[in-house]
Each structure stands twice: as structure tokens, then as C-alpha cells.
Amino acid sequence: RGTMTVGELAKALHKDASEVIKKLLFLGVMATINQELDLDAIQLLASDYGVEVELKIPVEEDKFEQFEEKDEEEDLLERPPVVTIMGHVDHGKTTLLDAIRKTNVTEGEAGGITQHIGAYQAETNGKKITFLDTPGHEAFTSMRARGAQVTDITIIVVAADDGVMPQTIEAIAHAKAAKVPIIVAVNKIDKPEANPDRIKQELTEYELVPEEWGGDTIFCNISAKQRMGLDNLLDMILLVAEVQEFKANPNKRARGTVIEAELDKGKGPVARVLIQHGTLKVGDSFVAGVCFGRVRAMVNDKGKRLKEAGPSTPVEITGLTEVPQAGDPFLAFEDERKARAIAEKRAVTLRQSEMGANARVTLDELYKQI
Ligand code: GDP
Numbered sequence: 001r002g003t004m005t006v007g008e009l010a011k012a013l014h015k016d017a018s019e020v021i022k023k024l025l026f027l028g029v030m031a032t033i034n035q036e037l038d039l040d041a042i043q044l045l046a047s048d049y050g051v052e053v054e055l056k057i058p059v060e061e062d063k064f065e066q067f068e069e070k071d072e073e074e075d076l077l078e079r080p081p082v083v084t085i086m087g088h089v090d091h092g093k094t095t096l097l098d099a100i101r102k103t104n105v106t107e108g109e110a111g112g113i114t115q116h117i118g119a120y121q122a123e124t125n126g127k128k129i130t131f132l133d134t135p136g137h138e139a140f141t142s143m144r145a146r147g148a149q150v151t152d153i154t155i156i157v158v159a160a161d162d163g164v165m166p167q168t169i170e171a172i173a174h175a176k177a178a179k180v181p182i183i184v185a186v187n188k189i190d191k192p193e194a195n196p197d198r199i200k201q202e203l204t205e206y207e208l209v210p211e212e213w214g215g216d217t218i219f220c221n222i223s224a225k226q227r228m229g230l231d232n233l234l235d236m237i238l239l240v241a242e243v244q245e246f247k248a249n250p251n252k253r254a255r256g257t258v259i260e261a262e263l264d265k266g267k268g269p270v271a272r273v274l275i276q277h278g279t280l281k282v283g284d285s286f287v288a289g290v291c292f293g294r295v296r297a298m299v300n301d302k303g304k305r306l307k308e309a310g311p312s313t314p315v316e317i318t319g320l321t322e323v324p325q326a327g328d329p330f331l332a333f334e335d336e337r338k339a340r341a342i343a344e345k346r347a348v349t350l351r352q353s354e355m356g357a358n359a360r361v362t363l364d365e366l367y368k369q370i
């Protein structure tokens with residue numbers, strides 16, 4: 001759990017190692033030249049020499065972007081939009097996700113066993129839309145906190161018989177902070193007490209103004225339960241996607257984000273990954289967060305085995321050595337040794353930053369005592 005050996009510290013302080021060892025002994029720390037010192041000991045010694053130790057919390061110097069080839073404009077091809085559904089509890093998010101999944105499965109895949117892989121693809125007018133079905137708020141808060149942006153469009157579901165509620169407002173705030181376009185789905189319009197106009201009125205306070213009132217927010221009246229208005233909602237998603245021109249280069253190694261991961265009794269570590277750039281192939285080596293692996297098998301949301309998966313495709317993969325975390329960046333490498341080396345380096349960086357964070361706490365406590 002050390003960070004620096006006695007020898008390294010002596011060099012940094014421009015002192016003789018033997019002198020440092022003596023000093024440490026005097027301060028109550030028994031150490032040899034190759035011994036790693038913990039941060040407290042380093043701090044103690046440095047302050048004794050009148051040197052201030054600055055704790056550096058390592059930022060991710062090894063961001064995956066640096067390993068990635070730059071794209072030329074002509075390499076970029078249209079890709080399906082990735083949509084998150086958010087809204088207040090009981091306003092109908094799960095019902096809506098299920099309704100779309102059941103009615104709009106890809107041609108030829110109808111009847112296939114759908115499996116939960118944290119996301120699925122629907123198809124309308126020959127175009128695909130990827131829906132994240134991890135809870136929207138979680139996807140936003142945990143993934144965005146880790147710098148991962150996986151969503152292109154947010155659907156905010158508001159129950160027409162209930163109105164704008166705290167989690168509705170929170171969802172709007174998240175989407176705005178992430179600069180993700182919002183489509184409002186006014187749900188439960190089948191209910192006699194439904195009042196869609198009241199929802200529109202309430203949302204103007206949050207700068208979501210419908211087009212007919214001079215704004216630019218798309219509102220769709222739906223009933224997730226009765227499956228009313230769903231085709232229109234999907235059309236509106238495609239319309240927004242067309243305006244935004246979501247693109248990616250499918251012809252390079254894959255980069256994406258882990259949306260879920262777990263240890264499966266039979267399959268071992270399993271990761272559900274949203275591919276965002278490039279194409280992932282069976283047999284590819286990869287790094288996911290601080291884990292690495294080699295794609296053993298890849299399955300889509302219909303339980304179909306895939307040999308490769310391009311941009312905006314959610315897949316479940318096996319072949320990891322450990323279980324990564326949701327929000328972890330994912331990058332394929334041609335070279336397994338390189339993948340392993342990078343994962344190991346990231347693991348060390350993570351451990352150090354955790355130690356740095358602990359060191360901060362210790363220092364805070366120290367100050368409190370004074
Ligand atoms: P979530 O918490 O946002 O995921 O909400 P759910 O999808 O679990 O729905 C909460 C309740 O509202 C359930 O009892 C649903 O059956 C019901 N519900 C969802 N959509 C509709 C709808 O369009 N009309 C009516 N009448 N009920 C709905």
C-alpha cells in the first residue's frame with residue numbers, strides 16, 4: 001500500500017538515503033531503503049524537512065481516446081440513436097419500454113427469445129433505435145459522473161393524470177446538463193382524468209415549450225398500456241436523430257461503454273456493452289475499465305449469437321477475467337498483451353487515486369485535531 005520507497009523519497013528531497021532512514025527512525029518509523037512508505041510517513045518526513053507535499057490525484061492520463069485513430073468526415077456513417085427513458089416513478093417508463101420492445105422487434109427476429117442485456121433495439125420504417133433499459137436516472141447519474149455519455153435522446157415520461165413531479169424535474173435537469181435533446185411523452189392519455197394540456201402548461205416553466213406554442217420541444221401523447229401513439233413517438237425519435245445526424249465510423253476497432261456487468265454462475269464475468277464506435281468482433285482483445293479480456297461469445301438482445309457488432313449495438317459479451325463496472329469505458333485492441341498492460345496500468349492508477357483520496361481524509365482529520 002506504499003507509494004514511494006525510502007530511496008525514491010530521499011532522491012526527491014535531495015537527501016542521503018541514510019539520513020532519511022535516520023530521520024524516519026527518529027519519527028518512529030522503521031524503514032529500509034527499498035521499503036515503500038505510506039502517505040502519512042511521507043507527509044511527516046517532508047514536513048520535518050519543511051517541504052510541502054502535494055498529493056496528486058491522478059486524473060485518467062490514459063483516456064481511451066488517445067489510443068483511437070482519428071476519423072475523417074467520409075468515414076462517418078449514420079448510426080441508430082441511443083435513447084434513454086426517464087421520468088417520475090409510476091409514470092410508465094417500464095410499461096413504455098416493454099410496449100416498444102414487444103411491438104417493434106427487428107424484422108426476422110420476431111419470436112426470438114428476448115433477453116435482458118440492459119438495452120435493446122427496436123425497428124421502425126426500416127430504421128433501428130437503441131433503447132437503454134437500465135433505469136434512466138442511474139444510467140445518467142452513475143455513468144455521467146464517470147464521464148461516459150451514452151445517450152443521444154432522452155424521453156421524459158409524464159403521466160397525464162399526475163403532472164410534473166420531483167423526478168420529472170430531476171430528469172429534465174440531467175438531460176439539460178448533458179445537452180441531450182428531450183422529447184416529452186405525455187403518458188396515460190387513456191385515463192378519463194388525463195389532462196395533457198396541463199402537462200404542457202407545467203413544463204413551460206422548465207423551458208420545454210411545444211411547437212404549437214412557439215417553442216421547439218416535441219410532445220407526444222401516448223398510452224403505453226394501451227399501446228397508443230407509440231408509432232408516432234418512434235417517428236419523432238427518428239426525426240430528432242435525422243436533425244442531429246448521429247454518426248460513427250464502423251470501420252475501426254470498437255470503443256463503447258459498459259452498461260451492466262455481473263458474475264454469471266455458468267458463464268463467468270459477463271458485460272453488457274454499448275458499442276459506440278467501430279466494430280467489435282469475436283476474438284477481439286479489449287480493456288473494460290481496469291479489466292481485460294478477449295471476446296469469447298457475443299449475443300444480442302434477441303439472444304442471437306453475433307460474430308460482430310457495429311455502432312449503437314448493445315451486446316452481451318463473455319471472455320472477461322473480472323467483472324467491470326457500469327459506466328466503464330470499453331476499448332478493443334488488436335494485441336492482447338497491450339490490452340492486458342493497459343488494464344493493469346489503469347488498475348494501478350485507480351488504486352493510487354483511491355489512496356490519494358484516503359490520504360486527503362487523513363489530512364483533514366489531522367487538521368481537525370489541531
Ligand atoms: P415506472 O415506475 O415509471 O416504470 O412506471 P410503470 O411502467 O411501472 O407503470 C406504473 C403503473 O402505471 C403500472 O400500474 C402501469 O400499468 C400503469 N400505466 C403505465 N402506463 C399506463 C398508461 O398508458 N395508461 C394507464 N392507464 N396506466 C398505465
Ligand code: MG
Binds near residue numbers: 093094095
Ligand atoms: Mg419502472
